[in-house]
Amino acid sequence: MKPECGKPKPEKKETTVNLKMKTKIYQLYLSFVRKYGSPKEFWRKWCKSEKTSQDREEIALGAILTQRTNWRNVKKALKNLKEARALSIEKIYKIGKRDIKLLEKLIRPSGFYKQKAKRIYQFCEFIVKNHGSLEKFFDQNLETCREQLLKINGIGPETADSILLYSGDKPIFVIDEYTRRLVKKQKISNQLFYNHLQQLFQQNLAKNVKIYQDFHAMIVLEGRGTDWDLETPVKQKSLF
Numbered sequence: 001m002k003p004e005c006g007k008p009k010p011e012k013k014e015t016t017v018n019l020k021m022k023t024k025i026y027q028l029y030l031s032f033v034r035k036y037g038s039p040k041e042f043w044r045k046w047c048k049s050e051k052t053s054q055d056r057e058e059i060a061l062g063a064i065l066t067q068r069t070n071w072r073n074v075k076k077a078l079k080n081l082k083e084a085r086a087l088s089i090e091k092i093y094k095i096g097k098r099d100i101k102l103l104e105k106l107i108r109p110s111g112f113y114k115q116k117a118k119r120i121y122q123f124c125e126f127i128v129k130n131h132g133s134l135e136k137f138f139d140q141n142l143e144t145c146r147e148q149l150l151k152i153n154g155i156g157p158e159t160a161d162s163i164l165l166y167s168g169d170k171p172i173f174v175i176d177e178y179t180r181r182l183v184k185k186q187k188i189s190n191q192l193f194y195n196h197l198q199q200l201f202q203q204n205l206a207k208n209v210k211i212y213q214d215f216h217a218m219i220v221l222e223g224r225g226t227d228w229d230l231e232t233p234v235k236q237k238s239l240f
Helices: 016-021 024-036 042-047 053-065 071-083 089-098 100-110 113-130 134-138 142-149 157-167 177-185 194-203 209-224
Strands: none
Touching: 024 209, 042 053, 042 209, 053 071, 053 089, 053 113, 053 134, 053 157, 071 100, 089 100, 089 113, 100 113, 113 134, 134 142, 142 157, 157 194, 157 209, 177 194, 177 209
8 A cells, every 4th residue: 555645744742741841930940050050059969869868867957947047047057066966867856855955055046946946856756766767768658758747846848848859859849939939920820829839830840859959949049149159149130
């Protein structure tokens, strides 16, 4: 049988990922990559693919300490813990169990130190008593990890997802106030609810931990108008 001359070949259907590559959200990601490049400063540790157990614990603790404060203050608190040889989940659990006032003193630079001392202690207590280590906790699936984190006092969706994405390398996008401001400014969505925006970003990006990490980090830079150190101003015009 001869082939039909002049009959156009059926067009290949674009894959879901290819369609997503054309969305405004993904185009924003690409523009940020061109503007900021690869992660630097502390973000390099948070966004790298291979992390040590110590890296993961420090990131998880930092995600809790950074609530309602700036990174400069968090660095001071982490430095205090390190100098006291207490920068680990097991050691913080032991200190908090024995002397919560000492833990408060160590993390005081992060602000709201009484609340945060209780929160990081309860987080560490949960990990030690129920899983033995953070890595074993992360052996569970994403949904189980998230559900358990949200049951810990003082850990809401943003903090839980920061721990899961940056410390656990789980594929979940973090939504914060900078993300909401970007969405509003770029007229991406009128709905700014956490779950809605999280689904929106995940539906418009390839399911890739590295993309989620880098993009969220760069949204923070764009919102603050700074380079990777969160202090040095960026001269290029912000999209916010």
